[in-house]
Amino acid sequence: MPLVRSIGRWTMTAxxxxxxxxxxxxxxxxxxxxxxGRASPVAIIFAAxxxxxxxxxxxxxxxxxxxxxxxxxxVRATFGPFLxxxxxxxxxxxxxxxxxxxxxxxxxxxxxxxxxxxxxRDLLLAFLIAIPAVTNHFGVxxxxxxxxxxxLAKLSPLALLILFGVGRLVHQAQMIHASEILSPGLSNWxxxxxxxxxxxxxxxxxxxxAGEVKNPRRTIPFGLLLGLLICTGFYMLLQFITLxxxxxxxxxxxxxxxxxxxxxxxxxxxxxxxxxxxxYGWVSASLLNAPRLLYSFAAEGDFPGIFAKLHPRYQTPTxxxxxxxxxxWLLAVSGTFLWIVALSAASMIIYYAATCACLGRLRTWHxxxxxxxxxxxxxxxxxxxxxxxxxxxxxxxxxxxLMGVTALIATANWWWVRRRVHAALHVTAVQ
Numbered sequence: 001m002p003l004v005r006s007i008g009r010w011t012m013t014a015x016x017x018x019x020x021x022x023x024x025x026x027x028x029x030x031x032x033x034x035x036x037g038r039a040s041p042v043a044i045i046f047a048a049x050x051x052x053x054x055x056x057x058x059x060x061x062x063x064x065x066x067x068x069x070x071x072x073x074x075v076r077a078t079f080g081p082f083l084x085x086x087x088x089x090x091x092x093x094x095x096x097x098x099x100x101x102x103x104x105x106x107x108x109x110x111x112x113x114x115x116x117x118x119x120x121r122d123l124l125l126a127f128l129i130a131i132p133a134v135t136n137h138f139g140v141x142x143x144x145x146x147x148x149x150x151x152l153a154k155l156s157p158l159a160l161l162i163l164f165g166v167g168r169l170v171h172q173a174q175m176i177h178a179s180e181i182l183s184p185g186l187s188n189w190x191x192x193x194x195x196x197x198x199x200x201x202x203x204x205x206x207x208x209x210a211g212e213v214k215n216p217r218r219t220i221p222f223g224l225l226l227g228l229l230i231c232t233g234f235y236m237l238l239q240f241i242t243l244x245x246x247x248x249x250x251x252x253x254x255x256x257x258x259x260x261x262x263x264x265x266x267x268x269x270x271x272x273x274x275x276x277x278x279x280y281g282w283v284s285a286s287l288l289n290a291p292r293l294l295y296s297f298a299a300e301g302d303f304p305g306i307f308a309k310l311h312p313r314y315q316t317p318t319x320x321x322x323x324x325x326x327x328x329w330l331l332a333v334s335g336t337f338l339w340i341v342a343l344s345a346a347s348m349i350i351y352y353a354a355t356c357a358c359l360g361r362l363r364t365w366h367x368x369x370x371x372x373x374x375x376x377x378x379x380x381x382x383x384x385x386x387x388x389x390x391x392x393x394x395x396x397x398x399x400x401x402l403m404g405v406t407a408l409i410a411t412a413n414w415w416w417v418r419r420r421v422h423a424a425l426h427v428t429a430v431q
Contacts, residue, residue: 008214009219012222013222013223013226013227013230014227016223016227016231017227017231019202019204020200020201020202020203020227020228021155021158021231023101023275024101024195024341025199025235025238026253026254026271026274026278026279027101027105027108027252027253027254028196028198028254029239029242029243029254030248030249030254030257032044032192032196033239033242033243033248034248035184035189036184036188036189036192037180037184037248038176038243039176039181040192040239041176041236041239041240041243042176042181043193043196045232045236046193047196047199047200048200048228048229048231053380053383053384053387054352054384054387055228056224056374056377057377057381058352058355059221060359061355061356061358061362062204063371064366064369065077070204071087071088071351071352071355072085072091072293072296072351073296073300074358075087075357076088076300076302078358078361079354079357081417085297086410087351087355088296088410089409089413090347090350090403091347093343093344093406094201094348094351096327096328096331097331097344098198098201099129099283099332100328100330100332100335100344101198101337101340101344102279102283103125103128103279103283104340105275106125106275106283107125107332108253108337109253109256109272109275109276109279110276112253112268112269112272113269113272126329128280128283129332130325133321157274158234158238158255161255161258161262161263161271162234162237164262164263165237165238165240165241165244165258165262166237168262187394190390190393191342194345194394195338195341195342198342198344198345198348199235200228201345220372221372238255241258241262242254245257245258245261246258252337253275256271256272256275258271259271293320294319301417301420301421306319342394342395342399343402346391346392346395349391349392350388350392350403353384353385353388353389356380359374359378359381360377360378363377363378
């Protein structure tokens with residue numbers, strides 16, 4: 001039975017905005033200011049342009065698939081199991097890193113209300129991650145409802161902060177000089193753009209509903225473009241307010257510090273609560289969606305069959321949910337917020353580039369396919385890959401090493417699959 005196409009252009013736009021604006025906005029403004037100073041709002045525009053190119057290419061590729069799995073499935077179908085498994089593992093790392101970074105940020109805001117030792121913090125973090133994991137075990141509807149409830153209140157406090165900030169600080173706006181753009185240096189610019197990939201990340205999840213969109217060739221580009229423009233304006237205003245209020249001071253809770261200056265202690269408390277609600281909602285949503293990627297792995301035969309087994313009563317991938325929750329907690333307690341963000345962003349960059357690389361081959365295979373077509377798509381896909389390669393130079397040594405370890409694990413996974421397939425073919429031949 002075909003899916004009902006009920007999502008119009010405004011609903012699609014709202015979906016894009018909701019998937020982009022999440023947790024990073026609560027933790028990254030001060031770091032962007034530290035790296036680039038008054039040029040940080042310009043970086044937000046540059047990042048938006050780069051993301052727009054990647055968006056366009058990935059939208060074309062995604063419009064040609066209806067099966068679950070995302071970039072893992074696109075790359076596997078286009079370039080074969082080896083690269084598909086590699087991309088699948090980086091997607092897994094990105095999601096686990098996202099869960100860890102967001103959970104870490106939740107605790108950073110929680111300690112504004114209560115004082116916790118390191119052990120108490122780690123144990124409480126385990127408990128908080130376990131709640132959405134258990135909820136998602138009992139069914140998709142329960143997990144989706146929890147996620148929706150937790151994300152209802154995330155935008156209004158930020159809009160209030162922008163209203164107060166623009167009203168009080170608009171007179172401080174000044175033109176940015178070329179020297180302020182050049183003085184941070186290329187390495188700082190690339191590092192800031194890596195963080196901004198995380199800030200803009202998540203929009204690709206809105207493409208999952210492509211089969212339920214009215215007139216997708218028009219609605220999807222409209223929603224992606226308008227949603228990106230709105231988020232860019234939102235981020236620029238928040239960055240300007242942060243810059244004008246606390247300057248280059250580095251803090252783990254930048255927007256709470258801004259609210260404390262603009263509104264007072266009560267404003268800081270409201271922003272802290274909003275950050276906790278938003279970040280916890282993101283963790284809940286990730287533990288709803290991410291285990292389905294492991295399910296896709298196992299369904300293709302690229303992972304042990306236990307990950308394709310669903311709970312007999314609730315029809316949920318329980319083993320995948322447990323694994324994601326455990327790995328997210330371990331990474332959250334072992335790294336800093338910015339380190340985990342960089343790791344997650346680097347993983348995003350890799351699967352963004354790989355998906356964009358699919359565009360040219362798919363056009364060759366299906367020149368007249370029923371799909372959304374990006375003007376100058378082949379050229380844009382090359383530009384997108386170039387952007388990804390540039391951003392990868394912004395990784396630090398430890399982050400690059402972990403990316404290499406992930407690639408080795410993915411290679412071992414592919415080797416295991418290959419051996420199993422060859423063994424099955426041998427048994428069939430003998431019989």
